[in-house]
Amino acid sequence: MVKFYSYIEDEKLKFAVIFAKNDGKFVLCKHKMRDTLEFPGGHREPNEFIVDTAKRELKEETGAKDFTLEPVCIYGVEEGDGEETYGMLCVADITSFEPFDSEIEKIVITDTLTQNWTYPTIQPYLFKELKRRNLL
Structure with a gap:
């Protein structure tokens, strides 16, 4: 179950997920070890601001060079043990890319979203x- 919040203490935010677009199209990632697609995003590093996590992950996973990025809200996901983990949901507009080398095999730029999500209980x-x- 995914819940949305306007505020949670910053130190509790563990992830950043970025809904990215390029020329009005969705930018999705395909991980080398998976057959599914996902929004760019990932784990926060120690002592890193969560917005910096989002920027770093966007660059690492898409090769985004020039972009704008804005935080939207905090989301929470209940784990199997009943504990909730929190992340920051952001939106980004990517205007240029550069080559990248990461765990991502390729990016997919598309007019339509996938039904084959890596995290189907979260991403939709x-x-x-x-x-x-109204942020689409």
């Missing part, structure tokens, strides 16, 4: 929240 709900906020 993040998309719905962005749609609800």
Whole structure:
């Protein structure tokens, strides 16, 4: 279950997920070890601001060179043990790319979103929240 928050203490945020677009199209990532697609994003490094996590992950996973990035909201995901983990959902507009080398095999720039999500219990709900906020 995914919940959305306007505020959670910064130190509790463990992840950043970025809903990215390029020329009005969705930018998705395909990990080398998976057959699914996902929004760019990842884990926060020690002592890193969460917005810096989002910027770093966007660059590492898409090769984004020039972009704007804005935080949208905090999301929470309940783990199997009932504990909730938190992340920052951001939006980005990528205007240029550069070559990159990471765990991502390729980026997919598309007019339509996939039904083959890496995290099907999370990613569609993040998309719905962005749609609800008129951020698409």
